[in-house]
Amino acid sequence: MRFTNKTILILGGTAGIGEAAARLFRAEGGKVALTGRSQAALDALAGEGFTALKADMGDIAATRDAIAKAAAALGGRIDVLFVNAGVGGFGTLADMTEEFWDQVHGVNLKGACFAMQSALPHLNDGGAIVITGSIGSMIAVPGNGVYAAAKAGLRAAARVIGAELLPRKIRVNMVSPGPTDTEIFKRDASPEEIAAFREMLSGVVPIGRMGTSEEVARAALFLASDEASFINGIDLFVDGGSIELK
Numbered sequence: 408m409r410f411t412n413k414t415i416l417i418l419g420g421t422a423g424i425g426e427a428a429a430r431l432f433r434a435e436g437g438k439v440a441l442t443g444r445s446q447a448a449l450d451a452l453a454g455e456g457f458t459a460l461k462a463d464m465g466d467i468a469a470t471r472d473a474i475a476k477a478a479a480a481l482g483g484r485i486d487v488l489f490v491n492a493g494v495g496g497f498g499t500l501a502d503m504t505e506e507f508w509d510q511v512h513g514v515n516l517k518g519a520c521f522a523m524q525s526a527l528p529h530l531n532d533g534g535a536i537v538i539t540g541s542i543g544s545m546i547a548v549p550g551n552g553v554y555a556a557a558k559a560g561l562r563a564a565a566r567v568i569g570a571e572l573l574p575r576k577i578r579v580n581m582v583s584p585g586p587t588d589t590e591i592f593k594r595d596a597s598p599e600e601i602a603a604f605r606e607m608l609s610g611v612v613p614i615g616r617m618g619t620s621e622e623v624a625r626a627a628l629f630l631a632s633d634e635a636s637f638i639n640g641i642d643l644f645v646d647g648g649s650i651e652l653k
């Protein structure tokens with residue numbers, strides 16, 4: 408029960424890693440608010456008692472508004488901010504477009520940074536920020552350059568933000584998943600494509616399978632908890648050894 412009497416806001420908490428984290432934080436006593444874009448998912452989670460607010464993290468004003476509303480619903484303060492929302496997509500240097508670049512960076516980098524700025528007045532001193540990065544920022548997967556650049560930029564920004572928030576004793580850490588079995592790689596894909604992608608991804612992970620949302624979420628909870636009280640500015644890879652064992 409590491410989060411008893413703690414308040415948690417998850418940006419991108421309606422599916423995958425964020426939803427798993429929402430359930431785990433609550434199971435350990437936390438009071439959880441979350442955001443996302445899918446109204447159906449938000450409604451379902453609101454029905455389970457979560458404070459669920461619609462906001463696209465690429466829309467800075469809407470996210471600022473949602474963060475303020477979440478803070479109010481959580482009693483006026485946020486102990487843990489989990490900046491998890493992210494969008495994927497592939498495009499090589501030859502075929503990338505400005506629209507694709509702006510869409511990915513608008514959410515994964517710009518949106519994430521302005522969301523953290525918006526949360527500053529609501530964050531409790533002594534609290535924690537956890538940001539979802541990706542091993543994609545570290546490895547050279549052809550076609551992944553736009554996404555990789557956004558996540559690498561986010562890691563660089565996270566380290567600076569961590570230094571800036573030292574006077575408030577707010578720790579800032581990143582959790583970087585490897586291939587994780589969530590909807591992110593299944594959208595717009597046929598069942599055959601999903602099966603082939605899963606097999607391919609499992610083959611590149613030394614442990615021999617994709618991770619689960621819960622496995623990544625558990626690392627986020629650790630970084631957000633007092634167990635990680637002397638850990639600041641790290642990027643924790645939860646990737647079945649994808650980087651470490653290569």
Ligand SMILES: NC(=O)c1ccc[n+]([C@@H]2O[C@H](COP(=O)([O-])OP(=O)(O)OC[C@H]3O[C@@H](n4cnc5c(N)ncnc54)[C@H](OP(=O)(O)O)[C@@H]3O)[C@@H](O)[C@H]2O)c1
Pocket residue numbers: 418419420421422423424425426442443444445446448462463464465491492493494495514539540541542543583584585586587588589590591592620
């Ligand atoms: N799965 C992997 O293999 C993998 C690997 C490395 C890194 N990651 C990162 O892990 C994070 C979570 O991804 P996931 O795999 O759990 O994917 P997911 O199942 O697609 O979940 C993504 C979550 O983020 C939300 N979201 C996406 N775009 C948003 C936006 N513009 N504004 C607000 N919320 C938004 C989604 O909610 P709505 O759909 O309701 O908007 C959903 O709750 C992302 O940052 C992703 O880049 C994933």
